[in-house]
Amino acid sequence: MTPIMGWLTTLRIFLSSNRLYLNRYLWSSNRPLFATGPSSSTSKFTTEVISCDSNSIHFPLGSDEPSIDSPETLQALHAASYQLKEKKRCVVFPTETVYGLGALALDSDASRRIFTTKNRPPDNPLIVHVSSMTMLRRLLPPDYQIPKHYEVLIKRFWPGPLTLLFPNTAGKVPDIITAGHPTVAIRMPSHPIARALIAVADVPLAAPSANSSGRPSPTRAEHVYDDLKGRVGIILDGGPCSVGLESTVIDGLHVDNNLRVLRPGGITVEDIEKVLAEDLAGSGIPVPKVLVHKRDYKDEDVEQAPTTPGMKYRHYSPTVPVTLLCTRSLPPEDTIPTPPRDYFSSLKKLAKRPATLVKVGVLLPSDSPLRVFAEDVPGVEFHHFPLGSTSDPLTTAQRLFDGFLTLEKMGVDLILIEEVEEDREGLAVMNRVRKAATELRWLR
Known part of the structure; x- marks a missing residue:
């Protein structure tokens, strides 16, 4: 064997035996993925939850203004x-999908703080949230x-x-929000705290x-606190x-009038198809x-130049490797x-040292045959x-990110997750899981 071949063989063995720990380093949240501003690890605020x-909180029928019965909640808002x-x-405030990091959408300097707080790449556009149709129309071209x-x-x-x-x-919405595109992504959240x-x-x-x-999206206030403590001043805790997953993003601006789902999410494709067929029937x-x-x-x-979040960069990854079990x-x-x-028995080989336990987090459907x-x-x-x-893909969607973050906090060495059928909410679940996974393993 030549010296260079021997060196390559040694390197291959090293990489193979240390794959787990290399992945932990490569995807660690302590290692910045993007340099878009000041170090995100620098504490600037005393974070208050x-x-x-x-x-x-209630929105009376026909009113854009909320009625808020709790003085404490009104004071917090x-x-x-x-x-x-x-x-x-x-x-930070709760939405029905995940917790959001909000800033003034029409103020470039304020919105820029989102990018520095998250260490977010500048070509990854943001979604603008409105509370009413009146506010939506103020953002759109007059004609x-x-x-x-x-x-x-919308209805x-x-x-x-x-x-x-x-x-x-x-051009009402600044380029920092749209990443320079002539379009802007907008939604109206249903969570009472967000809308209020x-x-x-x-x-x-x-x-x-x-x-x-790049991290999993937070679905509880404690998820945000664990990640962004010191980087934000206020977290509104709404439970x-x-x-549990981000919104579905639709592009309906093409000349063929078809709707393109850029990101599957909280509204299923099946439900979208159903309401369009029902409401447009007989309309011509x-x-x-x-x-x-x-x-x-x-x-x-x-x-390459996304018009909406979640399309270009690696997302939803815990600080430990995630293996997608393809069944x-x-x-x-x-x-x-x-x-x-054979696969589950082989996990003991991932031990850091002899006679030490490998801690494995397991995300499986409650009735999965793999559980045994x-x-x-x-x-x-x-x-x-x-x-x-x-x-029940709806429950899986609700628990996915919570599962990633809970198992990560428990200090597991590896997270296993089984694939689900890609229909209804399962389409959005698998969209997130594939982006989070560092390895795919087929089991039969």
Whole structure:
């Protein structure tokens, strides 16, 4: 063997045996993925978590103004509004999807703080959140007529976890929000605290998920606190998020009038197709097709210069490696699936030292056949965080990010997650899981 071949062999063995720990370093949140501003690890604020009562907030029928029964919640909303408008600072608030890191959408300097707080790349656009149709219209070009298919979606799904792409030809929304595109992504959240905060502040808010860039999105206030403590001043705590995944993003601005799902999320493709068929029936307006990016079509331009978040960069990754267990999809032609028992037994080889336990986090459907293999393996300590059943992708969506972050906090060495069917909420679940996974293993 030549010296160089010997060196390469040694390197290959080293990389293989240390793959787990290399992955932990490469995807650690302590290692900045992007340099877009001051170090995100520098503490600037004393972070205050303020509990708010969602049930005390109501929007009377036909009114854009909230009715807030709890004095404490009203005071918290005014405090957050003051930080947003007077201090031009970021504020964290709950939405029905995930917790958001909000700043004034029409103020470039204020919005820039989102990017520095998250360490977010500047070409990753933001979604603008509004509290009313009146606020939406203030953002649109004066002569713009909302298309009929958008009217249907707004009527059925707003307020809610649906984001729509609108023209920004009047330039009302600054380039830092749109990444220089002539379009802007807008939604109206249904969470009472989110919508009330926007209404009280009387300004649209740009708000990506409230986490360091590339990390799993937070669905509880404690997730935000663990990640952004010292980088934000106020976290409004409204309890766990009901949806658990980000909003569905729709681009309906193409000349063919079809709807393109740029990011699957809280509103399913099936529900979108259903309401369009129902509401456009007999109207004389053709029912548009609903096309899912990467499933039904490809668009390399939008992947390189995305018009909405979640399309270009690695996302949703804990600080520990995530292995996707493929039990439904077909493996590549050159891949031989591993028997489940053999795979789970092999996990003991990941031990850092002899006679030490490997801690493995397990995210499986509650009725998964794999559960019997994730028990009683010598040298392996399994920590289960059950998802929904195979017939309940809604619960799986609600628990996905919470599972990632809970298992990470428990100090596991590896997280295993089984793939689910890519229908209904499962489409959005698998969109996130594939972005989070550092390895795919086919089991049969």
